[in-house]
Amino acid sequence: MSSYDLIVIGAGPGGYVCAIRAAQLGLKTAVIEGRETLGGTCLNVGCIPSKALLHATHNLHEAEHNFAKMGLEGAAPTVNWAQMQAYKGDVVGQNTGGIEFLFKKNKITWIKGWASIPAAGQVRVGDETYTAKHIVIASGSEPASLPGLTIDEKTIVSSTGALSLDKIPARLAVIGAGVIGLELGSVYARLGSEVTVIEYQDKITPGMDGDVQRTLQRILSKQGLKFIMGAAVQEATVDETGATLRYKLNKSGEEATLAADTVLVATGRRPYTDGLGLADLGVAMTPRGQIQTDGHYATNVAGIYAIGDAITGPMLAHKAEDEGIAIAEILAGQAGHVNYDIIPGVIYTTPEVASVGATEEALKESGRPYKVGKFSFMGNARAKAVFQGEGFVKLLADKETDRILGVHIIGPAAGDLVHEICVAMEFGAAAEDIARTCHAHPTFSEAVREAALACNSGAIHA
Numbered sequence: 001m002s003s004y005d006l007i008v009i010g011a012g013p014g015g016y017v018c019a020i021r022a023a024q025l026g027l028k029t030a031v032i033e034g035r036e037t038l039g040g041t042c043l044n045v046g047c048i049p050s051k052a053l054l055h056a057t058h059n060l061h062e063a064e065h066n067f068a069k070m071g072l073e074g075a076a077p078t079v080n081w082a083q084m085q086a087y088k089g090d091v092v093g094q095n096t097g098g099i100e101f102l103f104k105k106n107k108i109t110w111i112k113g114w115a116s117i118p119a120a121g122q123v124r125v126g127d128e129t130y131t132a133k134h135i136v137i138a139s140g141s142e143p144a145s146l147p148g149l150t151i152d153e154k155t156i157v158s159s160t161g162a163l164s165l166d167k168i169p170a171r172l173a174v175i176g177a178g179v180i181g182l183e184l185g186s187v188y189a190r191l192g193s194e195v196t197v198i199e200y201q202d203k204i205t206p207g208m209d210g211d212v213q214r215t216l217q218r219i220l221s222k223q224g225l226k227f228i229m230g231a232a233v234q235e236a237t238v239d240e241t242g243a244t245l246r247y248k249l250n251k252s253g254e255e256a257t258l259a260a261d262t263v264l265v266a267t268g269r270r271p272y273t274d275g276l277g278l279a280d281l282g283v284a285m286t287p288r289g290q291i292q293t294d295g296h297y298a299t300n301v302a303g304i305y306a307i308g309d310a311i312t313g314p315m316l317a318h319k320a321e322d323e324g325i326a327i328a329e330i331l332a333g334q335a336g337h338v339n340y341d342i343i344p345g346v347i348y349t350t351p352e353v354a355s356v357g358a359t360e361e362a363l364k365e366s367g368r369p370y371k372v373g374k375f376s377f378m379g380n381a382r383a384k385a386v387f388q389g390e391g392f393v394k395l396l397a398d399k400e401t402d403r404i405l406g407v408h409i410i411g412p413a414a415g416d417l418v419h420e421i422c423v424a425m426e427f428g429a430a431a432e433d434i435a436r437t438c439h440a441h442p443t444f445s446e447a448v449r450e451a452a453l454a455c456n457s458g459a460i461h462a
């Protein structure tokens with residue numbers, strides 16, 4: 001019976017990062033993964049393949065819509081879907097292989113198979129039982145569906161199926177205007193599908209700043225995505241030609257149908273803990289099926305911890321990674337910590353959307369006095385050069401102290417720009433600190449500085 005200081009169950013961003021940090025800190029570490037490859041949802045069927053398809057189709061969009069404006073003439077490329085899928089597979093392979101390399105480098109044992117926990121301190125895979133001082137569950141999540149809909153990964157697909165469709169559908173219905181629905185909806189709209197997004201709520205990307213929600217919906221509509229808002233999907237019927245969705249409008253109660261070749265169900269994800277034996281062990285769960293943990297990722301069973309999508313908090317790869325580092329440090333006797341107030345969220349559409357900290361709506365509700373510094377990318381020379389003048393940086397700061405409370409960006413490279421504000425917030429910076437920092441010209445980041453200037457004495461290029 002092999003024994004370890006730490007056994008991690010699941011090799012997604014939470015689990016693999018936890019294992020690497022634990023090994024770096026001297027713990028004898030093994031990772032058990034049921035999938036054939038390392039990297040979990042994120043690398044195999046999530047963040048990475050979706051970004052590969054977004055990158056490829058963004059380039060197609062540029063060729064079709066913007067190349068000629070720059071004097072780059074000639075026919076726009078045609079789509080070889082099989083080759084685009086091969087490119088996506090290659091990107092995934094390079095990344096999952098990279099984790100395998102890191103495991104070898106850090107002397108982490110990779111045990112292949114599905115794990116269960118027969119008792120605290122023991123992990124079972126097939127006929128083998130392993131012992132460990134500590135067990136970290138990083139089993140992740142799976143796509144959620146709706147009553148009345150059966151995901152068959154052919155006509156009615158989850159995000160996993162949508163990343164590998166046999167062919168580009170002429171009509172794609174997307175249920176759910178969240179991050180995954182909008183990213184994959186954008187991919188297929190750029191590939192020529194007629195994309196209709198049906199959303200239960202009245203606004204897209206629930207929870208985001210209202211200004212961003214409205215602007216993103218307007219821009220995506222211009223890009224050809226259609227939206228049916230405030231509509232509850234009742235059921236889907238499937239035949240050889242595709243699917244028909246029956247939905248009800250929340251306000252009027254009116255019913256209608258939508259026909260599509262493919263339906264993407266993007267209504268969220270739920271924690272995946274099947275087969276671990278948590279109920280028999282008496283591990284406490286939340287009402288939403290997440291593993292319940294304390295502030296140090298400990299479950300109510302001694303020696304068993306949990307992180308990532310399987311516990312509460314935003315279902316994001318970087319949140320899972322940070323928790324992986326924190327728990328490894330805690331188990332090695334250090335003070336691991338995650339600042340949940342400063343976890344950025346990004347949507348990789350064009351333009352990108354990124355935000356961190358409080359939304360204006362949340363500040364209004366809390367009654368905290370705040371000020372807004374907003375700067376349009378129309379005043380940013382670099383953004384105009386790449387046809388991305390639409391969008392803005394909206395910086396929120398405390399009215400009295402000027403301390404930065406949040407930022408909401410829609411525009412070019414928003415997913416990178418947001419980190420300047422993450423660092424500023426970690427250091428408790430004021431808007432004036434950003435405003436007084438020299439930003440290189442011409443960069444998109446000048447828009448962040450201008451928003452900071454707009455918080456106080458005024459932006460220059462507005």
Ligand code: FAD
Nearest residue numbers: 010012014034040041042046047115140308309315316317
């Ligand atoms: P996972 O990545 O889900 O990994 C869990 C692993 O555990 C899996 O490989 C599973 O096989 C394994 N496992 C489960 N049970 C067992 C068991 N009993 N025995 C052995 N192995 C087991 N997040 C972002 O931050 N940015 C993005 O751009 C982004 N894009 C996304 C796009 C899509 C289409 C999807 C679906 C998700 C996206 N996400 C994104 C979310 C991100 O993928 C997840 O938040 C992240 O993968 C969670 O990491 P995790 O380690 O908790 O779990």
